[in-house]
Amino acid sequence: MGKQTDMGRILANLPLFQQLSADEIAGLAAGTREIRLSKGRILFQKGSVLEGFYVVARGQVKLAFSSPQGNEKVVSIVGPGQSFGEAVMFMEKPSPVFTQALEDSQLLYIAKYSLFAAIDRDSAFARRMLAGLSIRLHGLIEDVENYSLRSSTQRLIGFLLQLAEAPTGGPVVLNLPASKHVVASRLNLTPETLSRILHGLAEAGLIEVKGRAITVLDIEGLSRLDPPPRAG
Amino acid sequence: MGKQTDMGRILANLPLFQQLSADEIAGLAAGTREIRLSKGRILFQKGSVLEGFYVVARGQVKLAFSSPQGNEKVVSIVGPGQSFGEAVMFMEKPSPVFTQALEDSQLLYIAKYSLFAAIDRDSAFARRMLAGLSIRLHGLIEDVENYSLRSSTQRLIGFLLQLAEAPTGGPVVLNLPASKHVVASRLNLTPETLSRILHGLAEAGLIEVKGRAITVLDIEGLSRLDPPPRAG
């Protein structure tokens, strides 16, 4: 036991694999290996071809691309229970992004053949996989929407409200999921702009900032500045 | 015959359904209906929930979102043989975009249950579906990359080179897939900016513009202005 059953337990707890049987989990676990990644380490470079995908068990990694001019843009901050690399694996094309650990992390690498076996055995699982990719796709569409028709301030507010994730009116304390530098990049801002916006919102009495901890004082007020997408 | 076999023929020719057996195509066709959409018509609004997905048989539609301020951003221009709406269907969430016909169009609507049946019957098809969504996802990542770290000019050049799709050095004639207004929106530009950039490139002797027809005179020169993503 030990390693093997640990992996089984982690796998079984992933949203994606929630509904698999013990047998199926065991099958996946056989094609899975553990990877430890210390802070700052690159997992794979842009251009890599993946023969499997990854799940974060502990820690945090970022997916990002870099321009020839050396700028870097964080596409995604991936935390425990979340996976990445599926699309690149299914496509069999070079990855458009690279992956770097933001903290010391523990990942699981699940081999393609092992996942395919699960898909072949269980079409409900295949559907769940499709739904998973669809959600990812939806997220990217939202990003595109944010970048193209919302201002810096609106993007930040949207981000904060998502973290706050509480429809209550009262003050909510939240922690930025990463350094301001990384958060800024994720929101397509410079660190300077992020700092100024946070200052401005604090000035306006809408939030309080203490390092990475942000207290949302007035969700209503923030929402008013952040025209939420109305259905219809 | 007629309608029914027409649909079968169209379905069978779609990249997604290429490798299905005649039986399987027939099964899909049973859950498929034809939709005619005249130019300017809205197929579904933002916020709609889809019980199936669409394939363009003839014509052209756009997927776009609009801001409260009335701006509109085209996410995708969809032509014959291409499909859309799968992700929204799998997710069972409101669509983040609306769909409007750019020309008189003929679409096929493929019901969810019919697709699910195909997935249940044939896991290779499920895999192809996964690969299809992955490709879509990859495209969106590219968009995000373009919006966040390339200039207007670079985005346009990238777009032109993709349309040119010929590694030859000589002049290539291509047609913009839609009106300049729509193309501009797709590239996250105003029509004014698009016009100016085209003018500038023509001035520089790199292209020639005559309405929607664009002659690429110097692919090399264009590529030099458009740092292509290097793997590695």
Added chain:
DNA sequence: GGCATACCTTGATTCACATCAAATTTTAAA
């Protein structure tokens, strides 16, 4: 043809955000 409607271009101006430069604070390590 003549008229209207959409489409595109051109110029002047503005603005949001980036960039550059320099403190200042926080964190980590010795």
Added chain:
DNA sequence: TTTAAAATTTGATGTGAATCAAGGTATGCC
């Protein structure tokens, strides 16, 4: 603690592309 390195803030300035405002030019309709 002391010091070094990293992260963050603050201020001054620059700029790419949007916006505003007219003109032109196709395209289709009567």
